Amino acid sequence: MVDKTVEIHVDGLVQGVGFRYYTTKAARRLDITGWVANQSDGSVKIIASGKDPQLNQFIQIIKDDPAPLGRVTHFSSNYIPFQSFNEFGVKY
Template sequence: MVSKIDRQGPGRVSRLYVIKGRVQGVGYRYFAQTAAAEFHITGWVRNRDDGAVETYATGTPEQLAAYSGRLRMGPRFGEVRSVEEIEAPLLQSDGFSIKH
């Protein structure tokens, strides 16, 4: 039996990012989804009840570094005040989705 980690490929890691600022109602989730596609990241993004946006991302350390940099920029009408990066368990994930 192949484990979930093995199916992700060698060298892949996961992170959970919590982005705070003016990040809801400005297209941030679509911005994150576009960045994930550009850097070949799998995972998801969603709004949180506290006004933050949260994204779970899986990729190589280099891909995640590029994704993190893009998350810190944010979309044109957004204002990112902080990005918290947390190590996360590596889970099976195909593609990248926006959770509602």
């Protein structure tokens, strides 16, 4: 299977609710590498790399909102040229 990279933008109640923590936890569980970061407009941006089946699972988890107190109101994702990362983490 080929590794891919996806760029994800999420809007809603996604800052201050543990969204980055739960995103990181899900990514590591699925062997996804990359990063998650809060954006100045209140959204969250994610760059994630991995195998197609795991990326699809990860995308679904993000769409469904991994944070118990969060709420995703808008979700977009685009595949971008492959990027290699050593692990998945939070970017500040």
